[in-house]
Amino acid sequence: MSDLQALPEKTVERLSEYRRTLLRCQKQGITHIFSHVLAGLHGLTAVQVRRDLMLIGFSSDTKKGYDVSVLAEFIGEILDTPQPMNIGVIGMGHLGQAITKYFNSKGLNLRIVAAFDVDENKVGSIIDDIPCFSMDELAAKVEELEINIVILSCPTRVATDVVLPIVNAGIKGVLNFTSKPLNFPLGIVVENYDITTLLEKVAYFVKEQERTDI
Amino acid sequence: MSDLQALPEKTVERLSEYRRTLLRCQKQGITHIFSHVLAGLHGLTAVQVRRDLMLIGFSSDTKKGYDVSVLAEFIGEILDTPQPMNIGVIGMGHLGQAITKYFNSKGLNLRIVAAFDVDENKVGSIIDDIPCFSMDELAAKVEELEINIVILSCPTRVATDVVLPIVNAGIKGVLNFTSKPLNFPLGIVVENYDITTLLEKVAYFVKEQERTDI
Numbered sequence: 001m002s003d004l005q006a007l008p009e010k011t012v013e014r015l016s017e018y019r020r021t022l023l024r025c026q027k028q029g030i031t032h033i034f035s036h037v038l039a040g041l042h043g044l045t046a047v048q049v050r051r052d053l054m055l056i057g058f059s060s061d062t063k064k065g066y067d068v069s070v071l072a073e074f075i076g077e078i079l080d081t082p083q084p085m086n087i088g089v090i091g092m093g094h095l096g097q098a099i100t101k102y103f104n105s106k107g108l109n110l111r112i113v114a115a116f117d118v119d120e121n122k123v124g125s126i127i128d129d130i131p132c133f134s135m136d137e138l139a140a141k142v143e144e145l146e147i148n149i150v151i152l153s154c155p156t157r158v159a160t161d162v163v164l165p166i167v168n169a170g171i172k173g174v175l176n177f178t179s180k181p182l183n184f185p186l187g188i189v190v191e192n193y194d195i196t197t198l199l200e201k202v203a204y205f206v207k208e209q210e211r212t213d214i
Numbered sequence: 215m216s217d218l219q220a221l222p223e224k225t226v227e228r229l230s231e232y233r234r235t236l237l238r239c240q241k242q243g244i245t246h247i248f249s250h251v252l253a254g255l256h257g258l259t260a261v262q263v264r265r266d267l268m269l270i271g272f273s274s275d276t277k278k279g280y281d282v283s284v285l286a287e288f289i290g291e292i293l294d295t296p297q298p299m300n301i302g303v304i305g306m307g308h309l310g311q312a313i314t315k316y317f318n319s320k321g322l323n324l325r326i327v328a329a330f331d332v333d334e335n336k337v338g339s340i341i342d343d344i345p346c347f348s349m350d351e352l353a354a355k356v357e358e359l360e361i362n363i364v365i366l367s368c369p370t371r372v373a374t375d376v377v378l379p380i381v382n383a384g385i386k387g388v389l390n391f392t393s394k395p396l397n398f399p400l401g402i403v404v405e406n407y408d409i410t411t412l413l414e415k416v417a418y419f420v421k422e423q424e425r426t427d428i
Contacts, residue, residue: 006422009415016414020393042395043404078418085417094315098308099409110413148420149413173420175413179234181256189419190257191412195313198405199324199363199389200230201223203299204292205403206362206387208220 007078011052015075017042018049022072034065080109088147088171090162091154092117092132095177099151100128113145135165142169149173156180221292225266229289231256232263236286248279294323302361302385304376305368306331306346309391313365314342327359349379356383363387370394 007015021041025033035053036046053060053071056078060066087103089096092115100112115132117123123134133141141147150171154162159178166174166184173189176182181192221229235255239247249267250260267274267285270292274280301317303310306329314326329346331337337348347355355361364385368376373392380388380398387403390396395406 006419006426009419012415012418013411016411017395017408020408020410021395024394040397043397079414081417081421085420087413094308094312098312101308102409103413108410110417149416151413172423173416175416180238181231181235183254183257187423189416189423191416193409193412194231194234195316195407196234196322196324197227197230198407199301199317199365200293201226202363202387202389202403202405203295203324204226205220205223206299207295209386209401209403212220 007055011055012079014042014044014048014052015056015079018052019072019075019079022068022075025068026072031068032065033068035060038066076109084108085110085149086113086145086147087111088113088138088142088145088150089115089130090117090135090138090150090152090166092119092122092127092130093153093155096151096153097128099153099177100130104128104130110149112151113147114141116141135162138165139169142171147171149175152176152178152182154178221269225269226293228256228258228262228266229270229293232266233286233289233293236282236289239282240286245282246279247282249274252280290323298323298325299363300325300327300359300361302327302352302356302359302364303329303344304331304349304352304364304366304380306333306336306341306344307367307369310365310367311342313367313391314344318342318344324363326365327361328355330355349376352379353383356385361385363389366390366392366396368392 018038021038035049039046039049058071058074087110089100089112096115100115103110103112112130115127115130116135116138117132118135122132125132150166152159152162152174156178159180159182163182163184171188174184176190176192179194179196182190184190232252235252249263253260253263272285272288301324303314303326310329317324317326326344329341329344330349330352331346332349336346339346364380366373366376366388370392373394373396377396377398385402388398390404390406393408393410396404398404
């Protein structure tokens, strides 16, 4: 696979979604699925689905559709690392706990192994089966627990304060849930993921819909 | 504004982000900002920022940069409805509560006014200042409280069960946080927003980064 270029961001997102749908199909005993069915479940065109799968070099038996298990596994080889990737959560408030609970309940290749917080009541305790450490322990625990990625679920007002500790700890990827877009040095993958943006986007298109309905 | 076409999705997302940055600048007493500075804060090119603002018909004094207050207000007129938009949360578990707490603490034009759940311990109580109703009350409360948008934070396994009640209640927009992409009839705006996808995406690009570094 090492001759492949990195895939487009949106293709990676869709592959992740296809796989979850395929795994659900598998559970329901569905063995094959046509590209237009898979497309329909995601609100996409069949051409889009076929193009995404072409990009990862997957071709299917068109008579019966895609083999669900084979395709799920094929996507897994593209997306997953050979070893599960370890994740740390910075900020174990409501959002951090919601995310941790959510991931703990899934059999993903990504696993949350540690939380970090400044709250003395949380540091040293186990929350949702995850040990909670102080921010001072970040670098040491990142090394010890082989953490590659952190989820940033701390309050927005302290978001910039954690950038340097994250960089110094050798973190490779950041999923930022605060309202502040953060810049990290080249080589660190950042996904800024603000809930407000999405909600304002839905609100805007609802408004547009109402305007054009008149 | 009624002669304007609906803006591209990504432009709407960026406008929402620009505004939040502008409001932060305002708080810090910054009155003007150059396009390349605003761009840099979002990891974008100045050309991209200028193109987005051109789309909404905003032109600036290039000598001093954009007027922060004027631009923030201008974007508000594009994104916001004249009245605050009322939002309901379906599923008042950890994620629902985290989202509600998050929004309650911000002075947004979007406000969460009600929660809906099947848990008898929650129905009839006030959680984070928000009244929690049973799912049977959805249609009545949507009408009474003039709710336009719902946030779906229920468990994924029941996600499809709430589609019909949402449609019947006359909801116009859905922000779906479950792992299941949902299809709604034309005319209902849906944003599927799965945390797993984002995290798998970060993990993929971290893996890619490591591969190309070798």
